[in-house]
Amino acid sequence: MKIVVIGGSGLIGSKLVSNLRQQGHEVLAASPSSGVNAVTGEGLANALTGASVVVDVANSPSFEDKAVLEFFETSGRNLLAAEEAAGVRHHIALSVVGADRLPDSGYLRAKVAQERLIKASKIPYTIIRATQFFEFVGGIAQSATEGDTVRLPSALMQPIVSDDVAAALADVAVGEPRNGTVELAGPEPIRMDDFVRRFLTAKRDTRTVTTDPHARYFGTEVNDRSLTPDDNARIGTARFGDWLARTVSQG
Ligand SMILES: NC(=O)c1ccc[n+]([C@@H]2O[C@H](COP(=O)([O-])OP(=O)(O)OC[C@H]3O[C@@H](n4cnc5c(N)ncnc54)[C@H](OP(=O)(O)O)[C@@H]3O)[C@@H](O)[C@H]2O)c1
16 A cells, blocks of 8 residues: 655654554655655655555644645645545545634644645545644744743643654554544643743753743633543553653753
8 A cells, every 4th residue: 555645754754654664555755855845736646646545744834824824725735636636545634633723823724724625625534633742842932932931821731742643643544534533642631831841941941931821822822621632532652751851861
């Protein structure tokens, strides 16, 4: 079975590609750095020839509202059209838990637009909505930094390590399409301010985290229900504390 991973050079994509190759599948890691661009369409038709399954784990180079919407809409349309032409039997995309609950976030509006295109297409699909990756903690800190202060709400999250996301995607890629959405989260709830504070402390970063219930998370206010999964989510195994210790010891 040929599986194409769009965004196959990224954090999740590269792990997914190696998982699937270890299972003996023919896998094409497709991204602009290997001549496949889902936004311009360059290289797409060739990449999809003979493919049964496509996993879209591409991400927008820009998180600016208009740019990110254009990225997910254009790449989504191009991909689905090319997949229909190639006879692809299962389209899988990685989205975000709570995306539809947070319309003030330009990034999440773009993920909802991506999901909408998938649901409207003729291709059988599975949408996987994951919570925030442990590896994204530095990006959250960066996005909320003003000078030496990181201003964040204390909303609950349930982040997950990228390896657990890649493992779940690999299972879905070789299974039947659900024509629905599956949620994926880490094993422990944690408050956003604590998540970032623990990371900065472990990294000996001198920035201070200030808790502010109205501080925005990528453009939107969030509460305890915004980013947390439903009861039937698949739960990863890796704990944040263990990941943090490993990450710090690796420099
Ligand atoms: N970060 C989180 O906490 C989180 C949580 C839930 C879901 N997600 C979703 O997870 C997905 C993957 O995220 P990630 O962190 O693994 O991304 P990443 O490491 O930033 O990788 C992005 C990938 O997208 C590729 N790409 C960029 N422009 C492209 C284009 N025009 N056509 C095809 N591929 C293109 C890149 O290719 P090059 O290397 O060639 O540029 C790279 O392989 C995203 O869709 C995101 O919305 C993220």
